Amino acid sequence: MPVQSVPFAVVLSRPAVRLAGWLVAAALLGLAGPAVAQTPPTHAAPAQAPATKPAPAQAVPAAPAPAAPAPSAQTPTPKAAAQAAPQAVPGFWDPRRRPDRPDLSRLTVIRFLTETDYPPFNFTGPDGNPAGFNVDLARSLCDEIKVTCTIQMRRFETLVDALATNRGDAIIASMAVTPQLRTKVDFTDPYYRAPARFVSRRDNVMPEIRPEYLEGKKVGVIAGTSHEAYLKAMFTDAEIHSYPNDDALRAALRRGEVDFIFGDAISLAFWINGTDSAECCAFSGGPFVESRYFGEGVGIAVRKGNDLLRQSLNWALFRLWEKGRFTDLWLRYFSISPF
Template identity: 85%
Template sequence: MRSARAAVAAIVLCLGIAAAGPEARAQAPVRPAVEAAPQAVPGFWDPRRRPERPDLSRITVIRFLTETDYPPFNFTGPDGNPAGFNVDLARAICDEIKVTCTVQMRRFETLLDALSSNRGDAIIASMAVTPQMRARLDFSDPYYRAPARFVSRRDAVMTEIRPEFLEGKKIGAVAGTAHEAYLKAMFTDAEIKAYPNDDALRQALRRAEVDLIFGDGISLAFWVNGTDSADCCAFSGGPFVESRYFGEGVGIGVRKGNDLLRQALNWALFRVWEKGRYTDLWLRYFSISPF
């Protein structure tokens, strides 16, 4: 997961192949085409299926574990305290449950051991829900997904993408990723070109070596909207979320059998979404939607 990190961890653990994580965000001038569309906020909760409120009196504190450096999801703020989308969501959850909430930042590879040794109660670190991880943890309902997206140069944006529309086109992807595997399986009449990493892939698009690139929507959203892209490119088509390739989503991990906490998290997540706080957080951290 993090480089195996999880916006793309949903991909990495689903197929057991490597992918690269998102980059830091930066502002870019507003342009026509993609940015003109309304911001899309993902929703994973059905208002007709309200979770039952568990006995919250049995929960007195939630010790969240998160990663040290995965902006904008988790990072150290200017005051030295944990910050980011995951951190703010954890605090919103604790507000709903009305319990004390602590957030401890650790290296991603130490999170599972910290949870199993009771140094924390829940992992909120963009951890993918996969069969491999379900064998080790129980998870809350998903609170976001890492969709796959196509990006093209701004003078060649496509509103819709289907395999037949890309016949003969050159499409780039990072070698060995679920994105490359998906292209090879579904876009059989396109010319698939593999690159060693995200930087090489994106440079290929800027230099017009390929017509489109295909990769993790979250990291691509930051690149498209950041200074490194030099305002060259934009999303084409919509998101791809097939779980066989791109995972079931990202959830909050708890120790196996901790049903009370898992149910409390599900109840609180629904409440945070229902009150509009989830939307507020999403729009604060994602200036251009990956969806």
């Protein structure tokens, strides 16, 4: 879902296989969008693409914010432009394409593999047990399938080998679907993706961003990343400033050295909502989901040819989404929308 960005030349290596369609209320997000899409498309087939991975967010899972008091004479109604957008929840599931229920009786146990340190998706809880969004999702899938599950935490770079050598049955660790990984594992349908977004200072928020709107504007980005490559390809009239890391990038925006920064929306959402930003900044425009740069989405990996498990997980993912349990889980961990 998370920024230490990586050089674009390395996007297809370790960070490339993880990715930190989105659903606004009940609207479905497709798997790919136009190059400068401001809102998710309704439905489209995924393109093969390199993927980027957001760095672990420096935050713990947050509970949904309490409801705001109703406006009164003492509580002025905020301006429309300042009102928070509805929370968005990822969803790749088309209600018209209900998956068939597989023969679940053939499953006796699912051994999930996940990563050790990638909060809020995967981390070690206070009791020493696996915790995080991916872990809770795995447990919900097991509950839906009604099968015993185990969850083992390993270093990310060892997960594919552990799966191949039968030390686990499925990887649920924010692993991006890429053409390279498809040669080694099979994937379920995507269950989330990490779009890219612009961030500006709060006094310079733009409701929509198009290439022509940023002509002559200073835009910061992490050097060598897919986000930088996207800006150079699509925002040719912007003045692009590259920075070595997240801290330098975000500090440049706080100091006003750049008008916007561009990067992974999930980690930026945590930063905007955290103490490090000092409430300086906010998202401008909508999400960018061009799959050639930002990946096909995040899925659960299973061994090649394990169609029973893959189909069972797809069925269970759809059921969780249909029942609203996926939405409840997402909102428990993400109090500010990256979309």
